[in-house]
Amino acid sequence: MTLKVERLVVEHGAIRAIDGISFEVAEGSLAAVIGSNGAGKTTLLRTLSGLKDAKLGKVSWMGRDITGMKPEDLVRRGLAHVSEGKSVIPELTVKENLALGGLWRNNKTELAQSIEEVVEIFPRLGERMSQRADTLSGGERQMLAIGRAHVSKPSLLLLDEPSLGLAPLVVEQIFQTIAMLCRDRGITVLLVEQNALGALAIADKGIIINLGKVVAQGDAKELIDDPALRSAYLGY
Amino acid sequence: MQQVINVFLIGISIGSIYALMSLALVLVWRSTRVVNFAQAGQAIVTTYVAWEVVNRSGSFLMAFILAVAIGGLIGGLVESGMMRTLFKHASDGPVAAVAPVIATLGLLGVIRALVGLIWTNEGKRFESPVSTAGFVIGDTTLPFSRLNLLIICTAAIVMIVFSILFQRTNLGLALRAAAYNPEIARLSGVKVSMTRTIGWVFAGAAGAVAGILVSSNDTLNPYSLDVLFVFGFVAAVVGGLESLVGAVVGGLVLGVGLSFITFYLGTSLVFPTAFIVLVIVLLVRPSGIFGVKGARSA
Numbered sequence: 001m002t003l004k005v006e007r008l009v010v011e012h013g014a015i016r017a018i019d020g021i022s023f024e025v026a027e028g029s030l031a032a033v034i035g036s037n038g039a040g041k042t043t044l045l046r047t048l049s050g051l052k053d054a055k056l057g058k059v060s061w062m063g064r065d066i067t068g069m070k071p072e073d074l075v076r077r078g079l080a081h082v083s084e085g086k087s088v089i090p091e092l093t094v095k096e097n098l099a100l101g102g103l104w105r106n107n108k109t110e111l112a113q114s115i116e117e118v119v120e121i122f123p124r125l126g127e128r129m130s131q132r133a134d135t136l137s138g139g140e141r142q143m144l145a146i147g148r149a150h151v152s153k154p155s156l157l158l159l160d161e162p163s164l165g166l167a168p169l170v171v172e173q174i175f176q177t178i179a180m181l182c183r184d185r186g187i188t189v190l191l192v193e194q195n196a197l198g199a200l201a202i203a204d205k206g207i208i209i210n211l212g213k214v215v216a217q218g219d220a221k222e223l224i225d226d227p228a229l230r231s232a233y234l235g236y
Numbered sequence: 237m238q239q240v241i242n243v244f245l246i247g248i249s250i251g252s253i254y255a256l257m258s259l260a261l262v263l264v265w266r267s268t269r270v271v272n273f274a275q276a277g278q279a280i281v282t283t284y285v286a287w288e289v290v291n292r293s294g295s296f297l298m299a300f301i302l303a304v305a306i307g308g309l310i311g312g313l314v315e316s317g318m319m320r321t322l323f324k325h326a327s328d329g330p331v332a333a334v335a336p337v338i339a340t341l342g343l344l345g346v347i348r349a350l351v352g353l354i355w356t357n358e359g360k361r362f363e364s365p366v367s368t369a370g371f372v373i374g375d376t377t378l379p380f381s382r383l384n385l386l387i388i389c390t391a392a393i394v395m396i397v398f399s400i401l402f403q404r405t406n407l408g409l410a411l412r413a414a415a416y417n418p419e420i421a422r423l424s425g426v427k428v429s430m431t432r433t434i435g436w437v438f439a440g441a442a443g444a445v446a447g448i449l450v451s452s453n454d455t456l457n458p459y460s461l462d463v464l465f466v467f468g469f470v471a472a473v474v475g476g477l478e479s480l481v482g483a484v485v486g487g488l489v490l491g492v493g494l495s496f497i498t499f500y501l502g503t504s505l506v507f508p509t510a511f512i513v514l515v516i517v518l519l520v521r522p523s524g525i526f527g528v529k530g531a532r533s534a
Contacts, residue, residue, distance in 0.1 A: 049423060075425035083423060091416045092409075100413050103406055104425030152425060 002026050003048075003156060003188060008057035010040075010047050017043040019212035020057070025205065027062075030182040030189040032203035032220060034196045034233065040212040041192040042084055045158045048190070049081035050074050061156060076104060080154035084161055086141035088148065090134035094125055097133050097144055101151030111151070118147035121177060139170035146177065156188045157181065163195045171195065175202050196233075200224050208233050242379050243499045244492060249384035251491015252391035256446035257468025258475065258483040259398065260439040264311075265477050266415035267435025268319060274340040276465035277347030278314070278440055279447030280458060282307040284355050286448050287362050287456055296365035303444045311440020314343065315433045348458040357458055364453035387449045394445055395484055398438070402480060411435065415478075463507075467494075470514045476524025485525065 003025040010018035017040045025031040035041050046052040048059055050071040059067045066074060071081070080101070088097050098118060102111040119126035122143040128136065133144060142162050149157055159178065163171040179202040182189045193199035200206050206223040208216045216229055223229055257275070264272040282303040289299035318339060326335040366382040402408035413421040414431040422428050450464050471490045475482025490513065494506050517524065 051419065051422070071422040072425050072427050075423065081423050083419065087420050087423070089413055089416045089420055092413065096409055096413075099406075099409060100421070100424040100426070103410055106406065148424060 002062075003190065004058075004060045005048070006058045006060075008044075008047065008059065009055045010043050010052060011055045012043070017212055018047065018054075021209065021212070021214050022057075023207050023214060023217055025188060025190055027188050028182070028186045029204040030179065030191065030202060031205040031207060032196075032199035033190065033192045033207045033209060034194075034199060035192075035209040036194065036233070038211075039209050041209065042160055044209070045081060045160050045190070045192055046083070049079060049083075049158055051081075051083075072104075075152055075154075078153070078155035079158070080149035080152050080156070081158040082145045082149050082160060082162065085164065086138060087145045088133045088136075088141050090132065093130055093132055094136070094144055095129045097148050098125075098151050101148040102153075104152070114151040114153065118150055121150070121180075122147055139166050139174070142166060142170075142174055143177075146174070146181075150181070154187060156190070159189065159191045161192060161194060163193060163198060171198060175199070178202065197224070238376075239499075243495050245380045246384060247492030247495030248488060249380075249387045249491070250450075250495060251471075251488040252388050253446050253450045253464065253487075254467045254471045254491050255484045255487025256391055256394060256442050256449070257464050258471035258487045259395075259480060260443035260446065261468055261472045262475070262477060262480060262483040263435050263439035263442065265472070267411070267432045268315070268323075268336070270319065270336040270340065271469070272314075272340050272436075272439065273337065273465075274314060274343040274347065275439065275443050275468075276461045277344040277351075278307060278310045279443040279464070280351055280456075280461050281310060281347060282440075282444035283362070283447035283451050283456060283461070284351060284360075286444075287360055287451075290363070290365075300445075300448060303448055304441045307444025307447075308437040308441040311436040311438070311443075312433050314440075315436035318343065319436075320429070320432075351458045355458075359455035359457045359460075362451045362454055362456045368453050383453055387452075390445065390449060394442060398442075398480065407434070467510055470510050473514055474517050474524055476526040479524070479526040482524055482526030 006022050008018050008021045009016065021044065033041055033044065043052060047054050050069050054067055057067070058065060061077065061079065066077065089100070092100070095115070098115050099111060102114055105111065124140055125143055125147055128140070133141065136144060146159070146162065162174050162178065166174065175198055178189060178191060181187045191199055191203065200220045200223055203220040206217065206220040207214060208223065208229060210233060215233065216223060260275050261272060264270060264275070285306055286299040286303040289302055290296055319336060322335055322339055326332050364383045366386050368381045368383045370378040370381050402412060410421065410426045411431050411434060413424065414426055414428045418428045446464060446468070447461055451460065454460070467490060468487070471486035472483050474490060475486030490510065493513070494509060497505050497509050
């Protein structure tokens with residue numbers, strides 16, 4: 001019951017964005033993928049969620065090969081992807097954005113319940129239910145994006161730079177929520193981040209990638225303390 | 237004053253037909269980013285079908301229902317049979333921007349030719365289902381007739397059905413999400429390829445209603461809906477091409493405006509005015525009255 005990525009290769013035209021990446025994420029754990037701009041982090045997530053096709057390699061989830069499956073089908077298998085840059089639909093209301101995540105289940109009671117759960121996690125969204133998403137602050141939008149993913153009841157949550165462009169206090173809150181989703185609700189999380197310290201602090205496992213290749217992976221705490229990695233990739 | 241009200245009501249009546257055609261174009265634009273020139277052709281087919289049914293059975297209601305159903309079916313077939321293949325094979329480079337438009341233009345030509353073969357190019361008289369004599373109040377006869385009232389009511393019903401569907405149902409939410417941001421919609425589990433087809437089905441149905449209403453009490457030939465298409469397009473641009481509300485308002489504004497021009501300045505100025513409106517909107521506010529500037533770049 002793990003997420004397993006084997007020798008994955010993804011190309012953008014002539015460029016190899018992902019060049020033979022392999023790793024595993026155990027069920028119920030939180031893994032952080034760390035890397036600088038252009039390392040291939042976003043491409044990796046987009047391939048896992050089916051938005052982009054892999055050239056070579058295999059992705060499996062819960063023992064099933066999911067390589068090449070479409071995003072709309074992967075949602076039905078418990079995979080949710082919060083894409084880069086506060087992935088909400090600004091023209092829709094907060095409630096509609098949340099409801100979107102539950103459309104495929106077509107069950108009103110379950111949907112209402114899921115939305116209530118999101119409000120419990122992010123009380124500020126509760127006060128803004130009928131507002132359009134473009135009236136929200138950056139932090140609130142990120143909460144909404146994670147909330148929408150939560151409504152689709154994922155067992156595997158892919159998060160693309162949720163801290164991007166947010167104030168430090170809000171980043172802290174978002175990271176704590178992500179950790180909580182993993183620890184309390186048993187959701188397996190793959191978190192892609194440039195904010196290495198913040199992400200590794202809540203992660204079980206760290207995967208450091210550079211130019212489409214894995215340069216190091218292992219226990220998150222050990223990665224934080226590795227002086228060589230620090231200077232080369234973690235940037236602090 | 238009474239005259240102004242009359243001209244206004246006539247304008248609302250014709251404007252609501254423009255609004256329906258405009259809705260059809262906006263529905264397709266939102267779902268697939270194509271201006272569907274074949275819409276005029278699709279509507280001419282359904283209008284001929286309605287004419288045939290009226291002639292054989294005498295039932296306008298049956299003709300109407302059948303035409304709307306066939307209109308939806310044709311819309312769905314055009315999207316799933318032609319447009320989808322086209323997008324798959326011409327999705328890159330300069331051809332991607334032009335191919336779909338050329339394809340719909342080509343389809344328009346094919347449809348017209350077929351319609352001409354089946355029903356000949358000779359005009360057919362499409363009788364009005366209700367009286368076209370103006371309402372009489374006291375001893376004055378108004379130009380506003382039962383047909384005008386029927387047109388307004390029918391268009392209003394279609395619009396109310398659409399607005400409930402889009403604002404209050406799960407399908408509507410999926411359609412809106414897919415129109416605004418297909419990627420997030422897919423990541424939320426919406427089958428976007430299906431919402432595209434549904435967009436074309438609704439558009440085909442709306443176009444069919446517009447075709448029948450505009451042809452009632454008029455002559456039908458393979459080219460007779462071209463003017464409706466042009467006005468529908470202008471209305472859609474005025475409304476911002478993205479917004480369903482904008483499409484309706486655009487249609488009504490254009491209808492009322494042109495009605496006043498017809499009455500006070502003469503029929504010959506109607507067509508040029510529509511184009512002047514189009515050019516002015518594109519110059520001054522290319523995103524339309526209801527468009528949000530830079531709301532989306534796709």
